Amino acid sequence: MEKIIVRGGQRLNGTVKVEGAKNAVLPVLAATLLASDGKSVIRDVPTLSDVYTINEVLRNLNAEVAFDNNTVVVDASRVLKEEAPFEYVRKMRASVLVMGSLLARNGRARVALPGGCAIGSRPIDQHLKGFEAMGAKVKVGNGFIEAEVDGRLKGAKIYLDFPSVGATENIMMAATLAKGTTVIENVAKEPEIVDLANFLNKMGANVRGAGTGTLRIEGVDVLFGADHNIIPDRIEAGTFMVASALTCGNVLVQGAVPEHLSSLIAKMEEMGVTIIEEGDGVRVIGPEKLKAVDIKTMPHPGFPTDMQSQMMALLLRAEGTSMITETVFENRFMHVEEFRRMNADIKIEGRSVILNGPSNLQGAEVTSTDLRAAAALILTGLVSEGNTRVTELKHLDRGYVNFHGKLASLGADIERVKEAEEVFPEVKSYITDLNA
Numbered sequence: 006m007e008k009i010i011v012r013g014g015q016r017l018n019g020t021v022k023v024e025g026a027k028n029a030v031l032p033v034l035a036a037t038l039l040a041s042d043g044k045s046v047i048r049d050v051p052t053l054s055d056v057y058t059i060n061e062v063l064r065n066l067n068a069e070v071a072f073d074n075n076t077v078v079v080d081a082s083r084v085l086k087e088e089a090p091f092e093y094v095r096k097m098r099a100s101v102l103v104m105g106s107l108l109a110r111n112g113r114a115r116v117a118l119p120g121g122c123a124i125g126s127r128p129i130d131q132h133l134k135g136f137e138a139m140g141a142k143v144k145v146g147n148g149f150i151e152a153e154v155d156g157r158l159k160g161a162k163i164y165l166d167f168p169s170v171g172a173t174e175n176i177m178m179a180a181t182l183a184k185g186t187t188v189i190e191n192v193a194k195e196p197e198i199v200d201l202a203n204f205l206n207k208m209g210a211n212v213r214g215a216g217t218g219t220l221r222i223e224g225v226d227v228l229f230g231a232d233h234n235i236i237p238d239r240i241e242a243g244t245f246m247v248a249s250a251l252t253c254g255n256v257l258v259q260g261a262v263p264e265h266l267s268s269l270i271a272k273m274e275e276m277g278v279t280i281i282e283e284g285d286g287v288r289v290i291g292p293e294k295l296k297a298v299d300i301k302t303m304p305h306p307g308f309p310t311d312m313q314s315q316m317m318a319l320l321l322r323a324e325g326t327s328m329i330t331e332t333v334f335e336n337r338f339m340h341v342e343e344f345r346r347m348n349a350d351i352k353i354e355g356r357s358v359i360l361n362g363p364s365n366l367q368g369a370e371v372t373s374t375d376l377r378a379a380a381a382l383i384l385t386g387l388v389s390e391g392n393t394r395v396t397e398l399k400h401l402d403r404g405y406v407n408f409h410g411k412l413a414s415l416g417a418d419i420e421r422v423k424e425a426e427e428v429f430p431e432v433k434s435y436i437t438d439l440n441a
């Protein structure tokens with residue numbers, strides 16, 4: 006079993022560079038399936054397990070995919086298959102994002118139902134509602150969702166009940182090749198939506214309004230491969246910003262785009278952290294004492310749910326009582342119990358968490374429950390007494406490239422180790438028998 010071991014007590018210092026955004030590259034790669042002519046070249050792609058998974062999904066659908074030197078080249082000009090199997094969707098829910106492209110290109114898509122997830126039930130009803138409004142028939146059965154349209158999708162007026170990031174992306178992709186105009190209201194405004202719209206427009210699509218609450222898409226007959234650089238990862242940037250503030254450090258986070266991080270910057274400044282725009286990034290200087298603040302996660306430009314657990318780590322060091330309210334996912338507090346194992350004074354009350362700080366944090370063996378929780382537990386280890394051992398690193402590898410290496414380069418006392426797993430001899434022979 007792999008573990009990250011952190012010994013607390015070091016102030017972080019230096020420069021760290023952020024990668025391309027995971028949550029931008031996944032929909033962009035799904036969108037490459039829309040090009041029936043020419044290759045797409047996607048640059049600044051992070052070497053994350055989620056990227057390898059989406060590449061496998063694309064290959065399985067008969068696209069040609071090469072990934073080298075942070076660049077993915079996709080040729081989707083051959084006839085595409087229509088099925089994304091459960092083995093991929095189970096590993097990564099964003100696999101459902103191929104549905105809009107497949108439906109638009111093939112008139113048919115069959116994608117395994119994603120099922121539950123550690124942060125909530127995460128239904129995709131809003132994606133399906135959009136496809137249906139564009140004329141698709143949607144059927145759910147045997148663990149799959151099947152969507153089919155007779156001929157071409159038709160432009161439609163769609164109102165999302167919630168500004169879902171995935172539904173906005175999936176419907177936007179489907180609408181690019183639909184006949185006529187699609188207007189989607191109450192859409193997500195995240196920077197990753199804007200990045201996807203920019204890529205689609207480079208492919209020949211006509212998408213307007215990205216970054217506002219309404220998208221207007223005039224359908225076109227054909228889309229072409231295009232060249233695109235992925236935007237920097239605002240969540241990875243935010244994670245290193247918190248790391249610096251937490252350890253009373255002084256770190257330049259290169260590639261952090263302040264406009265993408267305004268809610269986080271505002272909250273960190275309220276806590277007493279100094280944040281200075283410098284070059285193409287931000288410098289974060291952590292104070293000796295942090296002030297308690299209240300936080301409520303919201304769709305962009307509100308405070309991002311993907312920074313909730315890292316911010317919780319920071320608030321453990323703040324003086325006074327803080328409250329974090331999670332409004333985006335109904336169950337994104339699994340990390341709270343792990344923080345308690347590290348002696349955090351923290352409790353859950355409904356959809357909120359109350360923290361009484363500063364906690365006298367102590368290292369412990371803790372389990373990552375999702376990718377951001379993994380990062381948050383490692384950050385907490387940086388300011389805990391003794392050793393913190395963080396397990397279930399498969400979550401971390403979905404969203405962070407060489408996280409421990411980057412922290413070590415800033416002066417953290419951290420290593421990633423592989424420890425032999427204890428297997429009882431009786432069980433071992435049983436496994437051998439089974440494999441015989």
Ligand SMILES: CC(=O)N[C@H]1[C@@H](OP(=O)(O)OP(=O)(O)OC[C@H]2O[C@@H](n3ccc(=O)[nH]c3=O)[C@H](O)[C@@H]2O)O[C@H](CO)[C@@H](O)[C@@H]1O
Nearest residue numbers: 028099127128129130131132169170171172310311333334
């Ligand atoms: C790959 C990717 O980009 N993932 C991000 C994306 O996930 P994702 O696209 O899954 O998130 P959504 O914005 O769709 O989900 C937000 C909320 O809406 C609900 N919902 C969503 C769709 C739907 O059809 N019905 C429905 O009820 C979800 O259960 C959740 O409670 O946005 C989230 C919210 O910023 C981020 O935390 C994820 O990191």
Ligand SMILES: C=C(OP(=O)(O)O)C(=O)O
Nearest residue numbers: 028098099311376377404
């Ligand atoms: C929840 C996240 O991602 P996903 O939607 O891919 O699970 C995340 O990036 O924090």
